[in-house]
Amino acid sequence: MQSFTYQCPTKILFGPRAEDKVAEELKTYGAKSILLVYGGESAKRSGLLPKIERQLTEAGLTFQVIGGVKPNPRLSLIREGVRTAISAHSDFILAIGGGSVIDTAKAIAHGAANPDTDVWDFWTGRKPLVKSTPIGSVLTLSAAGSETSDSAVITDEETHRKLGLNTPFNRPALAFMNPELTYTVPKKQLVAGACDILMHTLERYFTSIKAQNLLTDRVAESLIKTVMESVKVAIKDQQDYDAMSEIMWAGSVSHTNFTELGRKKDFSCHKLGHELSAMFDSTHGETLTAVWPSWARYVYQDDISRFAHFAKAVFGLEGGGEKELAEKGIAAMTDFFRSVEMPVTIPELLGRALTPEELEKLADLGTAGDTKKLGDFHPLGKKEALDIYTLANK
Numbered sequence: 243m244q245s246f247t248y249q250c251p252t253k254i255l256f257g258p259r260a261e262d263k264v265a266e267e268l269k270t271y272g273a274k275s276i277l278l279v280y281g282g283e284s285a286k287r288s289g290l291l292p293k294i295e296r297q298l299t300e301a302g303l304t305f306q307v308i309g310g311v312k313p314n315p316r317l318s319l320i321r322e323g324v325r326t327a328i329s330a331h332s333d334f335i336l337a338i339g340g341g342s343v344i345d346t347a348k349a350i351a352h353g354a355a356n357p358d359t360d361v362w363d364f365w366t367g368r369k370p371l372v373k374s375t376p377i378g379s380v381l382t383l384s385a386a387g388s389e390t391s392d393s394a395v396i397t398d399e400e401t402h403r404k405l406g407l408n409t410p411f412n413r414p415a416l417a418f419m420n421p422e423l424t425y426t427v428p429k430k431q432l433v434a435g436a437c438d439i440l441m442h443t444l445e446r447y448f449t450s451i452k453a454q455n456l457l458t459d460r461v462a463e464s465l466i467k468t469v470m471e472s473v474k475v476a477i478k479d480q481q482d483y484d485a486m487s488e489i490m491w492a493g494s495v496s497h498t499n500f501t502e503l504g505r506k507k508d509f510s511c512h513k514l515g516h517e518l519s520a521m522f523d524s525t526h527g528e529t530l531t532a533v534w535p536s537w538a539r540y541v542y543q544d545d546i547s548r549f550a551h552f553a554k555a556v557f558g559l560e561g562g563g564e565k566e567l568a569e570k571g572i573a574a575m576t577d578f579f580r581s582v583e584m585p586v587t588i589p590e591l592l593g594r595a596l597t598p599e600e601l602e603k604l605a606d607l608g609t610a611g612d613t614k615k616l617g618d619f620h621p622l623g624k625k626e627a628l629d630i631y632t633l634a635n636k
């Protein structure tokens with residue numbers, strides 16, 4: 243096993259009525275002025291937002307509210323949230339929603355703590371982030387893992403750039419995780435979320451590190467199997483508490499870096515997917531399954547044994563040579579995505595094939611004009627990114 247550093251400081255309250263502890267926990271944390279961030283109408287419709295507001299009022303805590311976060315969260319609303327947080331002297335930002343709301347809360351937290359810097363500068367790398375405001379979330383959708391992750395992904399809607407920022411300041415202090423709050427998630431988001439969780443694990447499983455890493459491997463394999471099993475149950479009955487709990491917990495475990503310990507993450511499919519979301523506003527999880535099968539077929543010969551091992555450990559496949567087994571494993575993963583009605587090509591994602599010019603633009607933007615490589619297992623320059631987009635475009 244390789245050396246690693248692991249720190250996941252989020253206090254997690256998991257289970258039915260976890261959200262009833264919001265005011266108590268915020269008080270213990272010392273928060274006095276809270277900014278609540280939410281998305282479209284779902285948090286109001288379910289009664290969750292008014293419930294939290296009531297709790298805060300009864301506990302004598304001051305709060306402001308900003309709503310309207312859209313999927314693939316936009317910079318303009320973040321800037322508005324920063325202004326609100328600064329004028330209200332918010333000392334804690336609480337997200338009520340899924341990954342987009344939590345990432346918006348993270349960005350507002352950074353902007354509010356650094357009033358002299360435009361928040362986008364932290365994402366472009368123009369300014370280093372050295373302080374922020376504490377954040378937490380009441381999670382309503384199991385997917386991005388932002389409730390515990392060190393990452394936040396936001397979109398500048400004017401330039402169509404979708405960028406991620408990894409920093410310890412993105413690690414939330416608190417996460418309230420009640421699986422029952424995810425019963426109302428639309429089926430498409432439930433499945434896309436589960437596939438995002440799978441991808442957070444797959445993108446750490448195929449790695450350039452060859453050292454033995456049994457425990458991390460087996461956690462990853464078990465997580466993948468558990469999510470595949472649970473999402474099949476959840477599709478039939480979204481109020482199955484056990485299935486929804488497994489998916490919710492897997493979402494956090496898959497993106498705390500826990501399934502990466504002792505190795506290196508790849509995340510090239512995420513980078514390829516972010517360009518599709520930035521250009522076409524596509525659902526994050528769907529962009530990932532649209533490119534993964536093509537990525538896997540393009541790179542698997544770099545480490546056939548690893549892909550063959552995956553086929554055995556995750557799908558119980560046997561027989562044939564290693565190459566055949568590796569290919570069967572890729573086909574089995576692709577079949578799973580299909581079986582839950584996720585797109586496995588770009589035309590399935592967008593309803594049409596892209597033009598050569600559009601493919602070129604995606605590859606160019608993703609690799610910053612061929613100046614940066616994507617991923618680690620098989621680092622992708624512009625040519626390789628274009629090859630994979632082209633394969634996925636069939």
Ligand code: NZQ
Pocket residue numbers: 280281282283284285311312313314315339340341342343345382383384385386387388391392393394395423424425426427428431435438497512526527
């Ligand atoms: O806006 P509302 O009305 O709340 O509806 C949302 C939204 O339309 C709905 N929803 C959420 N909870 C619901 C619900 N509807 C009914 N009942 C509920 N309980 O779901 C829709 C999608 O929400 P969104 O937050 O966009 O989904 P998700 O959690 O998949 O987040 C996706 C975003 O996270 C980023 C993605 O790129 C994307 O922008 N990611 C963030 C990461 C991170 N911070 O660590 C890592 C990921 O790889 C990912 O990149």
Ligand code: ZN
Pocket residue numbers: 386438441442512526
């Ligand atoms: Zn993701």
